Amino acid sequence: MLRKSLISIFCLLNLFAVLWMNRPPAVDAALDERLAGLPTMRAFHIRYGFWLVSRWAHLAGLDNKWTMFSTLHRFDWWYVIKAKYPDGLEEVLPLPLQSPRTTLEHMFFDFKEAKLHLNMYLQPEWRKAYARYLCRWLIEHRGPPPPGVIVYELHWQNLYPRPQAAMLGTHREPQSRAQVLQIVECPEWRKKRPAS
Amino acid sequence: MAEEETRVVRSIARAWDRFWFGPTDPLPVALCRISLGVLMFTDFLAATPSWDRFYAPDGMLSLNDPAVTPVVQGWWEIFWWTDGFIPVGWYWWGALVATVGFTVGWWTRFWTIALFVLEASLVHRSPVATNGDDLVFRMLLFYGCFATMNGALALRPCTRTRERWPIRLMQLNIALIYLISSAYKFGSDTAWRDGSALYYAMVNHTWSRWPWPSLFYPAWTSGLATFGSLLLETAFPLLVWFEPFRLPLLLALMLMHVVIAIVLQNVTFFSLSMVCGLCLFLTTDDLHRLRRWWTGRVTAPDAA
Numbered sequence: 001m002l003r004k005s006l007i008s009i010f011c012l013l014n015l016f017a018v019l020w021m022n023r024p025p026a027v028d029a030a031l032d033e034r035l036a037g038l039p040t041m042r043a044f045h046i047r048y049g050f051w052l053v054s055r056w057a058h059l060a061g062l063d064n065k066w067t068m069f070s071t072l073h074r075f076d077w078w079y080v081i082k083a084k085y086p087d088g089l090e091e092v093l094p095l096p097l098q099s100p101r102t103t104l105e106h107m108f109f110d111f112k113e114a115k116l117h118l119n120m121y122l123q124p125e126w127r128k129a130y131a132r133y134l135c136r137w138l139i140e141h142r143g144p145p146p147p148g149v150i151v152y153e154l155h156w157q158n159l160y161p162r163p164q165a166a167m168l169g170t171h172r173e174p175q176s177r178a179q180v181l182q183i184v185e186c187p188e189w190r191k192k193r194p195a196s
Numbered sequence: 197m198a199e200e201e202t203r204v205v206r207s208i209a210r211a212w213d214r215f216w217f218g219p220t221d222p223l224p225v226a227l228c229r230i231s232l233g234v235l236m237f238t239d240f241l242a243a244t245p246s247w248d249r250f251y252a253p254d255g256m257l258s259l260n261d262p263a264v265t266p267v268v269q270g271w272w273e274i275f276w277w278t279d280g281f282i283p284v285g286w287y288w289w290g291a292l293v294a295t296v297g298f299t300v301g302w303w304t305r306f307w308t309i310a311l312f313v314l315e316a317s318l319v320h321r322s323p324v325a326t327n328g329d330d331l332v333f334r335m336l337l338f339y340g341c342f343a344t345m346n347g348a349l350a351l352r353p354c355t356r357t358r359e360r361w362p363i364r365l366m367q368l369n370i371a372l373i374y375l376i377s378s379a380y381k382f383g384s385d386t387a388w389r390d391g392s393a394l395y396y397a398m399v400n401h402t403w404s405r406w407p408w409p410s411l412f413y414p415a416w417t418s419g420l421a422t423f424g425s426l427l428l429e430t431a432f433p434l435l436v437w438f439e440p441f442r443l444p445l446l447l448a449l450m451l452m453h454v455v456i457a458i459v460l461q462n463v464t465f466f467s468l469s470m471v472c473g474l475c476l477f478l479t480t481d482d483l484h485r486l487r488r489w490w491t492g493r494v495t496a497p498d499a500a
Contacts, residue, residue: 111462
């Protein structure tokens with residue numbers, strides 16, 4: 001009986017953790033409002049309880065938000081990631097999604113690239129880390145001259161709303177647009193390294 | 197009155213007991229294990245060229261670059277303990293061995309735990325390189341640590357009858373994924389309400405490899421696909437528990453995921469990982485029925 005009770009609690013904890021991690025923002029707002037009316041220590045204990053649930057969800061790997069295409073882009077977008085060298089030369093880097101790829105690479109090995117770009121979309125710090133990785137990679141694999149900066153260009157092309165696409169017979173605006181999204185300086189570490 | 201209440205409480209307790217602590221049906225669980233193992237093996241193979249870029253300490257989210265705020269690394273990650281003396285490349289080999297052991301059902305629980313720890317570590321080491329399939333694998337493996345995944349079709353089968361609560365947790369979590377995402381879809385984007393969501397998905401060059409996007413220009417095709425998928429995803433978690441709906445819903449959803457895996461790019465592994473999870477809702481009887489149906493279909497022309 002005790003064993004089954006403990007297992008039942010464990011099951012409920014996990015299911016609650018999934019629901020808690022996927023709560024809509026309105027739940028947080030309502031909770032804040034309720035907790036504001038409680039004595040400080042009681043509110044603290046309740047918040048601590050929810051924090052523990054979040055922590056458990058993180059450790060157990062149940063902390064994902066399952067949105068699955070819930071918001072759809074109204075535009076095609078893509079990065080063009082370039083290296084700029086001190087002599088003014090500019091190069092589109094030979095990376096997945098922006099260089100010629102074999103069918104195997106495109107269909108199989110590049111399977112994480114689109115999500116990688118999507119994950120970086122709202123995270124300038126991750127873009128910076130990736131750019132500096134690319135600097136290191138270029139220096140190690142190409143040798144001098146080291147690139148000065150890595151440039152992220154964001155390109156996009158608006159999609160017509162469906163009725164307009166049906167009327168025009170095409171779903172994309174003819175022109176794509178571009179803007180420089182981020183410029184990241186390459187590290188200087190190579191120069192400080194002893195010659196091998 | 198008190199007697200009536202006691203009767204109700206007892207019947208709820210019995211239903212609870214049946215639901216969580218009944219015996220596991222080993223064949224569908226084995227099917228899930230094998231399909232999941234094969235898919236993870238393929239996923240790790242596909243990650244080969246990018247492994248160091250994603251997961252090495254000096255990879256794209258470097259832990260050593262002073263100019264970058266490193267992603268917080270914690271004890272709940274195998275790399276945290278082994279950075280500096282076990283190269284991350286070795287874990288790739290470990291992953292392949294573990295998925296083979298898991299798939300064939302040899303030392304199954306050990307490999308399940310090892311794969312869970314590895315998947316969790318990969319997600320924590322490089323959240324930027326995390327896909328939906330990693331998260332489904334991690335969830336199934338977590339519950340799999342408590343389950344008997346090798347009750348059938350295994351090199352070293354476990355013959356003891358085990359309770360099905362870990363399998364129920366997997367099923368409920370899969371059901372919650374659909375329920376939660378349906379709610380988000382309905383609430384987040386008007387395209388899911390006006391029937392143009394599948395149009396936007398099928399014309400987007402990042403996700404779609406569908407060669408005839410104009411097929412989704414008319415309102416009826418886009419609307420049918422949008423509302424059909426939304427209806428299926430909403431109905432599944434609510435109705436799958438009732439016998440008359442279970443198999444039709446399950447087969448329809450599996451078919452939907454296979455179609456998604458074909459027509460949408462970059463979500464193939466995720467879509468197929470959901471199919472692996474859906475196998476857990478099947479029963480041994482379903483599998484026999486499907487086999488009989490398939491055998492009849494294949495042999496029917498000969499008989500004619």
